[in-house]
Amino acid sequence: MVTVGIPRALLYYQYYPMWKVFLEKLGAEVVVSPPTNKSILNSGVTRGVQDTCLPVKVFFGHIIALVGKCDLMFVPAVTSLGKKSYNCSKLIGLPNMARALIPESPPLLAPEINCEKGRYNLYRNIYAVGRYFTSNPFKLKKAVEEGWASNLDYWNKMSDEKITPLQAIDGKLSTDVNASSFTVALIGHPYIIYDEYVSHRLISRLQKMEVKVVTPEMVSQEELDAATRRLVGVPHWLFEPEIIGAGGYYLETGVDGIIIVAAFGCGPDSMMLSIVEHRARESEIPLLPLSLDEHSSEGGLVTRLEAFLDMVKRRKRVCV
């Protein structure tokens, strides 16, 4: 039986259920790298050039952690999933960077998912992946359909039950948040806010401080898209709904504060966050931008969080 490794980074948090079902239906065994830890981060940081952003460096670390544990590595290049909306260059060039920087890695299963190039191209790329496991196109078709269905379930589950991907994938139970008196929206890419090592356990830290945390994944896709359209019009990037859309949605529905988490040097975020910040200034909702890189210290983060939450609390007392 072929084992396929899936790095627990980047798009893992959005598409893992689909990849898992798809690969398992094709008869492969799926191995996921362990949650990010110090050695994974360090091994990744030493590979890429210094300007590379933190999540990509972490991704390299996860690939290195999987070397020797699997026969194939699943690293899709998700270029475009809709009309004229693309992913970040680094995600498109991910398999190419991984091949160049981690020569010891097992062969990469790297289909290019580009809906701009049309249906035929997409089918051909998926078929090229399936050929590693089966030559039966019907089996492949079934695997794709079941994979997609499981991912839709996963997304619906998150938005219906208001849970995070970590809870949905691993079944982790959330801490009790009923006692919380105010709500803070945490906006950011899923691979930053749900990676507990990278984000310094931001979510559980906030929950411990008796804050109800809401994240982009807890809003349904349609509402995110609608909020994006209201704020900027036609999205330019694939992940625009999860940043601008979620930011706009929570600003409209009214939260007590917004925390935006971005990796240092993230190109798309630098543009998108300024739009959310602008909107927050108009609606007078406090906003805390946090920038994370491999040097960010936990102490500094906690200090800023506490100061921000104190401000939000006082503001609420005064306003009510």
Next chain:
Amino acid sequence: MRVGFPHFGNVYIPVKAMTRRLGAADGEVIIPPPITQRTLDLGVKYSPQEACLPYKLTLGSLIEACELGADTLIQARGTGICRLGYYAKGQEQMLQDLGYNAHFLTLDVSHNKFISIMRLIRDMSNNIPWREIIPAFFFGIGKLFALDKIEKVVQKVRAVEVEKGTASRIYREAINAVDEATESKEVKEITKEYIHKVIQVPKDPVADPLKVGIVGEIYVVIEPFANMDIEVELGKLGIEVERTMTLSRWIKYSLFLNYLGVDEWREVHKLAGPYIDHDIGGDGWESVGEKVLYAHEGFDGVIHLAPFTCMPEIVAENIMTSTKEDIPVLAVTCDEQQSKQGMLTHLEAFVDLIGFRRRKREHGRRV
């Protein structure tokens, strides 16, 4: 309507030529002042902190145009992967916050470029008939072609001239002369005259300069302020520079020949094939391919220019470090924090390195 646009290399010359040819009234087209430290400071002050250098410089340039009274601004737009698609959105909002009520006209640089440019000209031209617009357009871009032709020669001569700075001075004179010219014939004569002048510059007869190729993101490669005149500095160090990316080449292929199915990057993309086989936005794919190309052509080194946090160029840089072609690459990151002295130190070290390598190759040992 008072039209303003951001500076980008010599783009202002064809714009000026066209407006003069079409008889625009004074002040209808506003040429912002050349990019200076003030432009950069303005851009940095009003941009998101991690925006890339081209964003900051174009914003600074647009603010300066607005200060001169522009009410319609031109900015590029692309549906591509890089931040370019967001420039107009972000800058329009920022200019509104600053109190300039400017209207943006966008120029699509990723699809239907020719139609997009023509539409832009028509929107601004007050019903001037096409039979006047088209010759004016060709006259304008003819000036760009002339300048790029002269610059190609200048790049070669800079490395070997006896008195450093002569060729650059002549090039500056050539820019002014071409800018002043009013007839296509005159432009051609000026080109011939200045190329002749540059060739006549006294040169070191025994010099065999090291050759370096410049690759990278198009704005920082072409705009001398953004890359701190790196070509002139390399010339002072006695290095011959070659760069494929020029405005005239972009115009020639993107506006005309691409429609006929000629792909100027086909060869470069093929060479990049083993490392990256699909577009990653911006000029990242081309950068990787050009590195391989320069290695095959026997260049001594490659200088990779990229704005800080440029996504496609970071991918390219990551891949370039581990291609099997053996050629040194110096990555120069351009942003507002850069200092000329720091860059010069890097360049000197790099030049020493490629000099050693060449001597080692020629003599079989390190001399």
